[in-house]
Amino acid sequence: xxxxxxxxxxxxxxxxxxxxxxxxxxxxxxxxxxxxxxxxxxxxxxxxxxxxxxxxxxxxxxxxxxxxxxxxxxxxxxxxxxxxxxxxxxxxxxxxxxxxxxxxxxxxxxxxxxxxxxxxxxxxxxxxxxxxxxxxxxxxxxxxxxxxxxxxxxxxxxxxxxxxxxxxxxxxxxxxxxxxxxxxxxxxxxxxxxxxxxxxxxxxxxxxxxxxxxxxxxxxxxxxxxxxxxxxxxxxxxxxxxxxxxxxxxxxxxxxxxxxxxxxxxxxxxxxxxxxxxxxxxxxxxxxxx
Ligand SMILES: Cc1ncc(COP(=O)(O)O)c(C=O)c1O
Numbered sequence: 442x443x444x445x446x447x448x449x450x451x452x453x454x455x456x457x458x459x460x461x462x463x464x465x466x467x468x469x470x471x472x473x474x475x476x477x478x479x480x481x482x483x484x485x486x487x488x489x490x491x492x493x494x495x496x497x498x499x500x501x502x503x504x505x506x507x508x509x510x511x512x513x514x515x516x517x518x519x520x521x522x523x524x525x526x527x528x529x530x531x532x533x534x535x536x537x538x539x540x541x542x543x544x545x546x547x548x549x550x551x552x553x554x555x556x557x558x559x560x561x562x563x564x565x566x567x568x569x570x571x572x573x574x575x576x577x578x579x580x581x582x583x584x585x586x587x588x589x590x591x592x593x594x595x596x597x598x599x600x601x602x603x604x605x606x607x608x609x610x611x612x613x614x615x616x617x618x619x620x621x622x623x624x625x626x627x628x629x630x631x632x633x634x635x636x637x638x639x640x641x642x643x644x645x646x647x648x649x650x651x652x653x654x655x656x657x658x659x660x661x662x663x664x665x666x667x668x669x670x671x672x673x674x675x676x677x678x679x680x681x682x683x684x685x686x687x688x689x690x691x692x693x694x695x696x697x698x699x700x701x702x703x704x705x706x707x708x709x710x711x712x713x714x715x716x717x718x719x720x721x722x723x724x725x726x727x728x729x730x731x
Contacts, residue, residue, distance in 0.1 A: 442535070443531060443532050443533060443535050444532050444535045444536075444541065444563060444564060444565060445465045445562060445563060445564040445565070446462070446465070446528045446531045446532050446562070446563040446564075447462065447463050447464070447465035447469070447560060447561075447562050447563075448460050448461065448462055448463070448524050448527060448528050448531075448560060448561045448562075449461050449462075449463050449469060449559070449560045450520065450521070450524060450559035450560060450561070452514075452550070452556040452557050452558070452559060453555075453556050454555040454556055456514070456517055456520075457517055457520045457559070460520070460523070460524050460527065462531065465562060465564075469560070470558060471551050471558075473551045473552050473553075474548055474550065474551055474552075474558050475548055475549040475550060475551070475552055476546065476548025476549065476550075476558060476604050477548075478552070479549075480603065480604045480605035480606075480607065481511070481548060481549045481603075481604070481605075482511075482513070482546060482547055482548030482549060482557075482558075482603065482604040483504065483507040483508055483511060483513065483546075483547050483548075483601065483602055483603055483604065484544060484545060484546045484547070484602060484603075484604055485500045485501075485503060485504050485544070485545040485602060486542050486543070486544050486545075486699050486700060487500045487525065487542065487543040487544075487545070487699060488540065488541075488542060488566065488663075488699045488700050488702070489529055489536065489540070489541040489542065489543055489563065489566075490539075490540050490541075490729055490731070491536065491537060491538060491539070492529055492532075492536035492537065493731065494525055494526070494529060494543060495662070495666070495699065495728075495731050496662035496663075496665070496666060496699075496731070497522065497525060499660075499662045499665065500545070500662055500699075501516075501518050501521055501522060503602060503659070503660060503662070504516050504521065504545060504547070504602075505518065506601070507601040507602045507603065508547060510595070510598055510600070510601040511549075511598065511601060511603065513547060513549060513557060514557055516547055516559070521545060521559075521561070524545075524561045525543050525545070525561055528543060528561050528562075528563040529541075529543070529563065531563075532563055539565070539566075540565075540566040540569075540700070540729075541563055541564060541565060541566055542563070542564055542565075542566045542699070542700050543561055543562070543563045544561070544562045544563075544564070545559075545560075545561050546558075546559065546560050546562070546604070547559045548604065566700050567700075569700065569701045569702070569704075572622070572701055572704040573701065573702065573703070573704055573721075573725055575707075576704060576705040576706060576707035576716065577621075577622040577623045577696065577704045577705070577706055577707065578620065578621040578622050578623075578706075578707055578708045578711075579616070579621055579622065579623045579624065579625055579636075579694075579696070579706045579708065579709050579710075580615075580616050580619050580621040580623075580624055580625075580709075580710055580711075581624070581625050581626075581627050581633075581685055581688075581709065581710055582612050582615060582616070582624050582625070582626055582627065583626075583627055583629065584626035584627060584628055584629075584634055585629065586599070586628060586629060586657075587628050587629050587630050588628040588630055588632040588634070588656045588657065588682065589656075589657075590628075590657045591655065591656070591657035592655075599657030599658070600654060600657050600658060600659055600660070601659075602659055606637070608637075609637030609638065610637070612624045612626070612637045613637055620711075621708075623636055623637075623639070623696055623704075623706075624636055624637050625641055625685075625688070625696075625709070627685055628656070628657075631684055631685065632652070632656060632682045632683065632684065633652055633682075633683040633684065633685060633687075633688060634652060634656065634657065634658050635652060635658040635659060635661075636696050636698070638698050639661070639663075639696035639697055639698035639701070640652075640658070640659070640661030640663065640664035640696070640697045640698065641683070641688070641694070641695075641696060641697075642664055642667060642694070642695045642696075642697055642703075643683060643687060643688055643691035643693070643694050644691055644692045644693040644694070644717065644720070645687060645690075645691050645692065646692075647676075647677060647692075648677040648678065648679050649667070649668060649671050649676060649677070649678045649679070650678070650679045650680075650681060650683060650687075651664050651668070651678075651679075651680055651683075652680070652681075652682065652683060653680040653681065653682070654680075656682060661697055661698065662699060663697040663698055663699055663702060663703065663728065664697045666728055666731060667695075667697055667703060667724055667728065670724060670727045670728070671724075685709075688709055688714070689709055689712065689714065691714065691715065692715050692717060693705065693714075693715055693716055693717040693720055693721070694706040694709070694714050694715075694716075695721070695724075702725055702728045702729060703721065703724060703725055703728065705717075705718075705721045
């Protein structure tokens with residue numbers, strides 16, 4: 442068994458000095474690493490389907506954007522790209538017919554040090570069939586800030602993919618307590634934001650709609666690919682603020698993310714929402730074929 446594959450990007454203050462294959466089952470990160478002790482770092486999760494990394498360049502762009510927002514050193518795009526491709530190469534035949542995830546992590550490094558910590562970890566994505574086919578029950582939860590937070594309080598890092606996902610995990614536990622599978626965060630001024638690990642897409646009056654990134658949500662690579670597919674088939678897409686009422690009365694609703702791709706939402710806050718299996722099946726097939 443080759444998967445999981447771990448490549449550590451060894452840094453000094455001036456950047457990556459080497460890419461080293463390491464044993465993913467052995468300890469590799471210091472207990473003094475700020476990624477561990479403060480969640481002070483960033484990550485990306487890239488779907489790898491049948492050996493093909495999905496939306497690799499958009500993920501690298503988002504990694505760079507997150508790094509800039511956290512004042513981390515700029516990731517060397519070519520080195521990170523090469524490391525992702527090398528991890529897939531190393532997995533070899535084990536990528537065939539499988540869904541894997543490449544997780545890219547960059548932390549601020551050891552407290553008091555001057556070099557970040559980075560790695561690429563390629564692992565089995567697990568099974569998503571039940572969510573993709575059977576759908577998910579979703580609850581709305583208050584995110585606790587306004588939809589203009591990215592402008593008013595940039596230090597809250599809305600829209601950066603940071604390692605500080607304790608809040609996102611807590612929200613998912615709250616969803617489970619409420620008998621649901623996932624969450625849609627809503628701003629204090631009533632605007633639909635995103636899931637803890639996903640973008641929200643609603644079909645409203647024939648238009649696929651999602652929340653604009655300016656409202657402090659992550660720019661979703663899967664949502665982007667879904668919209669490109671809709672447009673390629675002559676459909677309409679839009680980025681605009683959505684209300685929860687609009688989600689409730691949407692003609693179909695999905696959560697989109699790397700790995701799971703898209704999952705149709707079957708209920709929102711315990712009330713059934715419309716679904717359109719004629720759209721979900723082909724959209725999922727097209728996302729997996731990328
Ligand atoms: C908060 C948040 N929003 C949106 C997404 C969807 O992004 P992508 O489709 O690029 O995975 C993610 C993905 O992990 C996420 O964590």
